[in-house]
Amino acid sequence: MVEEDAGILAREVRRRFGSVEAVRGMDLTVPHGEVTALVGPNGAGKTTLLLMLATLLAPDSGELRIAGLDPVADPDAVRSRIGWMPDTFGVYDQLMTHEYLGFFCEAYRVPASAARERVAELLDLVHLAEFASQPVHVLSRGQKQRLGVARALVHRPSVLLLDEPASGLDPRSRVELRDLLRAQAREGTAVLVSSHILTELEEIADRVVFVDRGTTVSEHRMADLGSHRSTWRIRALDGDLTGALRSRGLSPGEATPAGVDVELESEQAAADLLRDLLADEVRVVGFGPAGNHLESAYLAFTEDRR
Numbered sequence: 001m002v003e004e005d006a007g008i009l010a011r012e013v014r015r016r017f018g019s020v021e022a023v024r025g026m027d028l029t030v031p032h033g034e035v036t037a038l039v040g041p042n043g044a045g046k047t048t049l050l051l052m053l054a055t056l057l058a059p060d061s062g063e064l065r066i067a068g069l070d071p072v073a074d075p076d077a078v079r080s081r082i083g084w085m086p087d088t089f090g091v092y093d094q095l096m097t098h099e100y101l102g103f104f105c106e107a108y109r110v111p112a113s114a115a116r117e118r119v120a121e122l123l124d125l126v127h128l129a130e131f132a133s134q135p136v137h138v139l140s141r142g143q144k145q146r147l148g149v150a151r152a153l154v155h156r157p158s159v160l161l162l163d164e165p166a167s168g169l170d171p172r173s174r175v176e177l178r179d180l181l182r183a184q185a186r187e188g189t190a191v192l193v194s195s196h197i198l199t200e201l202e203e204i205a206d207r208v209v210f211v212d213r214g215t216t217v218s219e220h221r222m223a224d225l226g227s228h229r230s231t232w233r234i235r236a237l238d239g240d241l242t243g244a245l246r247s248r249g250l251s252p253g254e255a256t257p258a259g260v261d262v263e264l265e266s267e268q269a270a271a272d273l274l275r276d277l278l279a280d281e282v283r284v285v286g287f288g289p290a291g292n293h294l295e296s297a298y299l300a301f302t303e304d305r306r
């Protein structure tokens with residue numbers, strides 16, 4: 001990737017509120033065609049960074065580029081290219097759902113001739129078509145979140161910023177959000193999403209950026225996090241699983257209905273162990289990493305920084 005082509009670039013960005021230095025030197029690259037997750041503890045500065053990217057807050061110093069444009073010098077041009085979903089957003093409760101999206105189409109200068117079709121398309125996309133003629137206030141919290149995603153997409157932005165989009169969503173809506181964001185990335189959009197729900201992010205994101213106390217700490221490709229993983233969970237129908245593990249010098253944890261956990265050095269060691277267990281006629285029905293990549297990496301990272 002050529003950095004200049006990135007959807008978002010942030011270099012040494014800083015922002016303070018009085019005595020609180022909310023962001024003190026963040027660097028970030030969000031490529032087009034990928035979903036990048038912004039992950040960090042409460043108060044790490046995620047929302048502050050997103051507000052600056054969304055042109056809603058000026059940085060004290062540092063460099064920001066959105067679709068190659070400077071959000072401080074050229075906020076209108078940046079706004080026309082970004083889709084923004086804040087963590088809390090007011091909805092105009094009295095409007096009907098289709099009017100609400102129609103209003104944002106107008107605000108984003110979607111031509112009137114195309115707006116009606118765009119609204120219908122978006123309501124379909126976020127599974128709210130049946131609520132098109134209902135006032136927004138009848139929508140549940142999760143449905144309002146979905147409306148917020150639709151609102152962010154009205155003008156087909158090339159950069160998408162979402163602050164905690166999965167909060168309040170039921171499991172099906174989360175899967176749908178995942179599919180929707182993956183589809184946006186496939187179409188070339190640069191997607192940046194902050195979330196605390198790490199299990200979902202693992203399936204949504206291509207890359208993760210860890211932030212803490214106002215700084216970006218590390219950046220990983222999701223696929224690379226797997227190699228750090230050490231605990232595996234194994235379940236067998238019958239055969240002496242625990243005995244077979246012990247005979248190989250391993251120290252399995254207590255057997256539970258979910259299986260037996262064991263620490264392994266590498267994915268290679270896991271592959272060898274599975275082959276050996278099958279050869280020993282242990283009838284394995286489950287064999288996989290315990291927990292998830294992102295959660296393990298996040299916990300290791302926050303442990304280091306306590």
Ligand SMILES: Nc1ncnc2c1ncn2[C@@H]1O[C@H](COP(=O)(O)OP(=O)(O)OP(=O)(O)O)[C@@H](O)[C@H]1O
Nearest residue numbers: 017020021022040041042043044045046047048049
């Ligand atoms: N308008 C403000 N005035 C004063 N302090 C603020 C303001 N906005 C944020 N802060 C402080 O800046 C720090 C970073 O806040 P921010 O909301 O960016 O964190 P976050 O990573 O989004 O947290 P969370 O995960 O809890 O949403 C916090 O210490 C917060 O109290």
